[in-house]
Amino acid sequence: MLKVLDTAELGTWVEAIIKAHDVIGIQARAxxxxxxxxxxxxxxxxxxxxSLNAPKRFFLLPDEKLFTFKKDEAKSAQAxxxxxxxxxxxxxxxxxxQLDKLFEMDNPDVHYLSRRAKAIVVAVDVQKPSAHVxxxxxxxxxxxxxxxxxxxxxxxxxxxxxxxxxxxxxxxxGKGFTKADDTHLAARKKIWDENKQALRRHELKPNxxxxxxxxxKSYDHKIWKEKARLCFSCxxxxxxxxxxxxxxxxxxxxxxxxxxxxxxxxxxxxxEDFATVAGPHNFRNQREARYRHRYYRKGKYVPDKIGxxxxxGCGRCIGACVTHIANPVEVYNAIMEA
Amino acid sequence: MGKIAxxxxxxxxxxxxxxxxxxxxxxxxxxxxxxxxxxxxxxPGQFAEISLFGIGEAPISISSxxxxxxxxxxxIRQVGSLTGAxxxxxxxxxxxxxxxxxxxxPVTTAMKGKDILFVCAGIGMIPLRSAIxxxxxxxxxxxxIHILSGTRTPAFRLFSDELEQWGKVDGVRLLExxxxxxxxxxxxxxxxxxxxxxxxxxxxxxxxxxxxxxxxYKFALLELRKLEMSYANVYVSLERKMKxxxxxxxxxxxxxxxxxxxGPVFRYSDIAETREAI
Numbered sequence: 001m002l003k004v005l006d007t008a009e010l011g012t013w014v015e016a017i018i019k020a021h022d023v024i025g026i027q028a029r030a031x032x033x034x035x036x037x038x039x040x041x042x043x044x045x046x047x048x049x050x051s052l053n054a055p056k057r058f059f060l061l062p063d064e065k066l067f068t069f070k071k072d073e074a075k076s077a078q079a080x081x082x083x084x085x086x087x088x089x090x091x092x093x094x095x096x097x098q099l100d101k102l103f104e105m106d107n108p109d110v111h112y113l114s115r116r117a118k119a120i121v122v123a124v125d126v127q128k129p130s131a132h133v134x135x136x137x138x139x140x141x142x143x144x145x146x147x148x149x150x151x152x153x154x155x156x157x158x159x160x161x162x163x164x165x166x167x168x169x170x171x172x173x174g175k176g177f178t179k180a181d182d183t184h185l186a187a188r189k190k191i192w193d194e195n196k197q198a199l200r201r202h203e204l205k206p207n208x209x210x211x212x213x214x215x216x217k218s219y220d221h222k223i224w225k226e227k228a229r230l231c232f233s234c235x236x237x238x239x240x241x242x243x244x245x246x247x248x249x250x251x252x253x254x255x256x257x258x259x260x261x262x263x264x265x266x267x268x269x270x271x272e273d274f275a276t277v278a279g280p281h282n283f284r285n286q287r288e289a290r291y292r293h294r295y296y297r298k299g300k301y302v303p304d305k306i307g308x309x310x311x312x313g314c315g316r317c318i319g320a321c322v323t324h325i326a327n328p329v330e331v332y333n334a335i336m337e338a
Numbered sequence: 339m340g341k342i343a344x345x346x347x348x349x350x351x352x353x354x355x356x357x358x359x360x361x362x363x364x365x366x367x368x369x370x371x372x373x374x375x376x377x378x379x380x381x382p383g384q385f386a387e388i389s390l391f392g393i394g395e396a397p398i399s400i401s402s403x404x405x406x407x408x409x410x411x412x413x414i415r416q417v418g419s420l421t422g423a424x425x426x427x428x429x430x431x432x433x434x435x436x437x438x439x440x441x442x443x444p445v446t447t448a449m450k451g452k453d454i455l456f457v458c459a460g461i462g463m464i465p466l467r468s469a470i471x472x473x474x475x476x477x478x479x480x481x482x483i484h485i486l487s488g489t490r491t492p493a494f495r496l497f498s499d500e501l502e503q504w505g506k507v508d509g510v511r512l513l514e515x516x517x518x519x520x521x522x523x524x525x526x527x528x529x530x531x532x533x534x535x536x537x538x539x540x541x542x543x544x545x546x547x548x549x550x551x552x553x554x555y556k557f558a559l560l561e562l563r564k565l566e567m568s569y570a571n572v573y574v575s576l577e578r579k580m581k582x583x584x585x586x587x588x589x590x591x592x593x594x595x596x597x598x599x600x601g602p603v604f605r606y607s608d609i610a611e612t613r614e615a616i
Contacts, residue, residue, distance in 0.1 A: 066346075066348045066349075067346070067348065067349050069391040069392070071391070071432075072352055072391065072432035072434075073352075074349055074350060074352075074391065074434065076346040076348075076349045078346065102586070105585075106584070106585050106599065107347045107584040107585060107586070108345075108347070109347060109586060110345065110346050110347070111346075111348075219613055245586070245588070246587055246588030246589065247581065247582075247586070247587050247588075248581055248587070249348075249394075249395060249581045249582065249587065250394060251391060251392050251393060251394050251395075253392040257392070258392075260391065260392050262348070262389075262391075262395070264348075264581075264587075267581075267587070267588070267589070269588060274579070274589065275578065275579050275589065276579060277577060277578065277579045278396075278417040278418035278421070279417065281552060283552075283578055283579070283592075283614065284614070289614075293591070296593070296594070297588075297591075300594065301591070301593070301594040304594055305594075
């Protein structure tokens with residue numbers, strides 16, 4: 001269902017959504033932006049460049065209870081509440097689509113999937129490219145599925161494309177929506193084409209398939225050692241990445257020493273002890289090996305698993321890395337030069 | 339999103355310790371019984387995630403062969419916080435269990451009708467015992483059997499009472515070695531690869547199963563190659579850090595492979611080119 005809303009009417013609509021639902025919306029955080037509980041419509045900033053944290057954290061929580069236990073009895077902790085996630089950029093939605101596949105395949109993960117099932121996602125096409133975004137090089141500047149509603153700002157109007165019943169219901173909460181026509185679709189296509197060029201702050205030379213193929217023969221490339229020399233193994237690139245989903249599992253015991261909970265927390269393959277077993281023996285004890293693993297995972301291992309390139313070009317890692325070694329564009333361009 | 343799976347893959351079922359015996363100064367053998375009364379349903383080579391609520395969870399290989407009963411055995415070395423706490427368990431105490439997980443030794447496929455070479459280094463004996471006992475209880479389905487076992491010292495020999503019994507079975511040759519002998523030791527001295535020169539087997543008709551510490555594989559594989567053994571007939575079990583056991587948490591990756599799902603048992607020819615494997 002395609003509808004159009006005057007930008008002046010957007011606030012009234014979002015207010016109605018806030019009244020009816022718990023809303024997590026994109027908003028300003030000092031001079032940056034992030035997602036958080038949206039209390040008032042004035043805080044919503046659909047003109048944002050990139051969110052500090054990827055929206056994955058509302059589905060794979062940074063610190064998440066898997067079950068509670070009391071002595072020898074365990075009880076699964078599945079208490080996902082419905083919410084509206086408002087303002088997701090296309091590249092981040094593509095990342096979520098990949099996590100959906102990964103958590104669904106083989107052994108479905110009920111914790112992630114139940115949160116995902118209960119969320120209504122309102123995506124928005126990028127209005128202002130961030131400093132390091134290169135999603136346009138990967139074809140991830142726009143998205144045509146996986147949203148409940150996709151909003152595209154066209155002049156003084158928002159085109160609202162509701163792809164699901166939940167999305168249509170959300171639109172029904174608004175007043176002033178009018179019918180869209182082919183000119184709106186053409187205008188959206190034009191914005192997608194423009195974003196393909198605009199979301200290229202770094203120029204990736206090879207295409208996705210070429211990178212995956214080249215990684216087959218790049219294991220001993222000098223780039224890994226060169227870059228990893230400056231790696232602090234801090235895991236910042238893992239933390240901000242919308243497709244990183246590795247986790248640790250640990251128990252937290254209450255003061256009674258009988259009850260508690262098992263939690264999973266985000267982990268990162270760049271951290272020194274990520275592959276360390278009791279002994280101790282670290283199966284990836286070189287920074288170089290850890291660094292390489294991350295680019296192989298994005299460019300080959302996960303693509304081999306789900307058929308999709310697993311770096312979405314958000315550029316967060318480029319901005320997060322204190323020693324400026326985490327730019328996937330530099331890495332993937334370098335391996336093409338052999 | 340579509341329908342939600344109802345089963346929680348991270349939620350353990352409970353089991354009770356029904357027997358505990360000390361194997362070596364650092365290893366104990368635990369017999370657990372699933373409280374559900376069902377069989378764990380594993381095959382040799384698989385592992386399960388074992389929990390003590392409040393301490394944590396770890397992947398542990400299963401030492402007993404499948405037998406349809408609700409009990410299973412695990413040989414466990416005291417090495418970390420969870421295994422330390424497991425070693426303090428008494429009969430009647432409860433644990434959490436998830437699994438079985440992972441691939442199996444090919445006892446019903448590639449090994450059938452073949453001579454079998456077991457190479458058990460250190461606690462590699464623990465997962466291999468499941469396969470050894472399976473093979474010995476289906477003795478007629480296999481050819482000649484060699485069991486090579488190596489430990490640091492005689493005190494660290496695992497399942498030593500059973501070893502003697504296995505060595506007496508018709509068509510089974512058992513060879514042991516220790517890195518450092520004590521005063522009473524009269525057997526072989528040296529690392530496990532020194533035993534290869536003491537046996538003769540038909541490399542074309544033999545399947546080898548090798549399990550041991552990470553450092554051992556390279557040397558054992560070289561010896562087998564010298565003896566003209568094809569890597570397609572060699573199976574290894576690889577240890578990695580694991581948290582979930584179900585292909586999600588990312589810890590056990592060996593390049594693109596997951597030790598928890600693609601392994602822990604690998605046909606060596608499948609991973610000979612996998613750089614992080616050995």
